[in-house]
Amino acid sequence: MSDTVETIRTVRQIRQYAPDPVPDDVAKQLLRVARWTGSSRNSQPWHFIVVTDREQLRRLGQLRPPIAWLAGAPLGIAIVLDGTSATGEAYDEGRVTERILVAAHALGYGGGVAWFGDEKQQAGAKRILGIPAERTARSIVMIGRATTRTDPRPNPRPGGRKPLSELVSYDRWGRSRS
Ligand SMILES: Cc1cc2nc3c(=O)[nH]c(=O)nc-3n(C[C@H](O)[C@H](O)[C@H](O)COP(=O)(O)O)c2cc1C
Structure with missing residues (x-):
């Protein structure tokens, strides 16, 4: 396999980070990757808020217990969408999130995605970050040097992945490779 x-x-997914700040140059590289992500009809329906203020991150982490770990991360990139096309923007958000995570990993950093929660919690995140109400803001991608891969949440998800034999068919649904 290639490197x-x-x-x-x-x-x-990394949820625990060293406290060291993420250098500006690293953040800029991640933002360049985000900028060049393809989107539906090349609409580029996003705006990125780089959050390094610990108090802001702590307040975001208080929106719901499974994202309390935000408080210990040095930097986050909140993804704000135009709010004009629910399905297209959800897809675009996933693409740009994954690219940021991959780029961070390639640069030797860890990353983790956090969802703010339901509509009320998303409204709370918008208030904290000063995002206009009509925009969509449901997630933030955290970046930093990983200290561990352990999931610190009270109900951690099991790791690992399903085997390919359960995930893939050939030529027709349910057909295994002969
Ligand atoms: C759409 C989406 C939302 C997620 N939201 C959260 C979240 O709010 N909090 C969190 O700790 N992890 C969140 N995750 C991370 C998943 O739990 C993680 O990708 C999954 O458990 C696999 O982790 P692994 O790659 O470390 O095995 C989210 C992932 C996705 C794709």
């Missing part, structure tokens, strides 16, 4: 492909395969 690049292996780098992509080994991207994992």
Whole structure:
């Protein structure tokens, strides 16, 4: 397997970080990657808020317990969408998020995605970050040097992945390779 492909395969969710700030140059590289992400009809329906203020991150982390770990991360990139096309923007948001995570990993940093929660919690995140109410803001991508891959949440998700044999068919649904 090529090194690049292996780098992509080994991207994992990081939730615990060293306190060291993320250098500006690293943040800029991630933003360039985000900027060049393809989007539906090349609409580029996003705006990125780089958050390094610990108090802001702590307040975001208080929106719901599974994202309390935001308080310990040095930097986040909140993804704000235009709010004009729900399905297209959800897809675009996933693409740009994954690219940021992959780029961070390639640069030796860890990354983790956090969802703010339901509509009320998203409204809370918008208030904290000063985002206009009509925009969509449901997630933030955290970046920093990983200290561990352990999931510190009270109800951690099991790791690992389903085997390819459960995930893939050939030529027709349910058909295994002969
Ligand atoms: C759409 C989406 C939302 C997620 N939201 C959260 C979240 O709010 N909090 C969190 O700790 N992890 C969140 N995750 C991370 C997943 O839990 C993680 O990708 C999954 O458990 C696999 O982790 P691994 O790659 O380390 O095995 C989210 C992932 C996705 C794709």
